[in-house]
Every structure is written in structure tokens, then in C-alpha cells.
Amino acid sequence: MIPWIVFCTDPTATRIAVSRHCPSSKLLATLLGSCVLLAAAAAHAGGSIVVTINGNQAKADITLPVPPPGSGNYTAELELEFETPHNLTVACLGIDANVLTASDIVNINSRLPNPATQSIDPAFPVRVVVEPPVSCGLQFYYDVKVTLETDDLVYQPYSVYRLMKAPIGGLFQNITSSVTAGSVRARGSGGSFSEFVMVEDTAQDYDADAIRAFDALEARLNDPAIGLTAQLTLQTDLAVSRAAYIAHNYAQAIAYVDQLDYHCAVLGGPALPNTWRSARDLVNAEGEVVSFTGNLRFALGRLNGSP
DSSP, X not given: OOOEEEEEEOSSSEEEEEESSOOOHHHHHHHHTTSEEEEOOOSOTTXXXXXXXXXXXXXXXXEEEOOTTOOSEEEEEEEEEEEEEESOOHHHHOEEEEEOOHHHHHHHHHTSSOTTTXXXXXXXXXXXXXXXXXXXXXXXXXXXXXXXXXXXXXXOSSOOEEEEEESTTSOOEEOOSEEEETTEEEEXXXXXXXXXXXXXXXXXXXXXXXXXXXXXHHHHTTOTTSOHHHHHHHHHHHHHHHHHHHTTOHHHHHHHHHHHHHHHHHHBTTTBOOEEETTOOSOOHHHHHHHHHHHHHHHHHHHTTOO
């Protein structure tokens, strides 16, 4: 059976319905009256991805069938919020999703920051990919806010779930800035895309998470593309935050991370490159730094008693 993608125009927002079933001839005739129908191999039989764009926000409602011998569907909602986007269209986002096979899960687990304690939960073996086509002209400034929500997982305070992001085939980075009820709603941000997964972290070792986040942020700030004044300013913020963390003053450590974020917003531009575009010819250093600070603040918040 040939899969199809149906592009339709909503009066109030841009929408895409991705159907894995070839429509009947009668339905096809109806669709052709108001939509453009394109053959594609974007996803898996029986599933759907419906993307809605409204202003600077995009939302993808994802439904993927549970493979046999199981039944029912995996469901999720991905939300993206951009800062001053250009050419933000359904086609330019390139959103896809799939149910992970056993070999996929082994591969992804091996690319996680701490494979010994982090893994894909069998209750939600789903990967979401955002891979804008190079030529589409999508562009945004600063960071893009990312939320992945699913009813397939059960939320509890001090949730074990984390939102991870990786370039296609690359190492995953923990971008979790919050985990709330939804049933599980994990938020983060980034300066780029591509693969997103929700994983379970059984260790719940917030000190290790904080140290890992401090180290990752320190390494990121060594980017020679960041101007010297901006680099020194951000490195100073990070150093005083780490000192407060070492002194177990977590509230003060968070305050200095907030100050680092403020300086990122002020310095974003030539001194701190802050633009991503689909041509992949720019490195959005500001967006990536803020992604690291969000995760660092999350770890420090857990140490400070926040659920």
C-alpha cells in the first residue's frame, strides 16, 4: 500500500495531516478539490501526524499504532515555539515520528548521556524527528522551546522522565528544563534540531546531573565563534554559579544561571551567534547555551527540592 501525505489549508492555521493509508478514489477526488496530494514515505502504516502552525508556534499531534501482537496506539504531542521565525511552514519543519524497533532502542540507549541508568521506556518507544529541508528557508533567532507530551506514561512528582535531543545519528543531550503532569509533559529548548526521545532515568542522581551540565556548559562556552567579551561574561556567571553549587547554596546557583540567561539575551548577535537557518551554514551558539542552562537549572532545582 502506498503511503500518502495530504496537505490542506486551514482558515486560521497551516495544517498537515499525514495519513498512512492510500485514500479511496472517491475520497481522493474530494481531497483534490481543496488540497494538494503527494505520495511520500514519511512514516509508518496506520499512523498519523497532524501539524498545526499558529503564529510562532507549531504543534504536531502524533498517533502511531502499537506493532503486533500489541494493539492500540502510541500518542504524543510535540510543541515548538520559535523566536521571530521566518518561513515557518509545515513543509519547512519536516516533522516525522516512528515506533522504535528493538535494534533502534539498543542504538538510542547507547547514545544517551548515561546508558547505565537511562533508557527508552517500553511504554513509549517513540522517536520524533524535526529535520527541516535545507532549501526551505526556515530561520529563527535565539532558542526554540520544545515540549513533548504523552498520555502513555504516568506522571509522578520527581518524575524519572527526561527529554533528550540529538543530531541525526549523534549523541543525545539532556535538554530537560521541566517535567510536569500531562500525563507526562517534558520541556526543554535548543538552538537546532533533530531527534527527540523521552527516556527514563532510574538513577535520579541530581548531583551527577548538575556536574555533567556544568561541564557541558563550560565546554560549550569555549566556542571560538563566541566573542571574547561575551565569553568572559558568561564564563564568570557559570563560575559563580558552580561555586554556589559547591557550597550547597542551590538557590543562589540558580540565580546565577538566571543571570547567565539574561546575559545571553543581551549579548545575542555578533558577539554571541544566535541564528539558525535551514541551510545549516550558521551555528546558533546562543540557543545551544540556553538549552544547557535550562537543563542545569532543572538539576539544581531538583537539588533545591523542586519536583
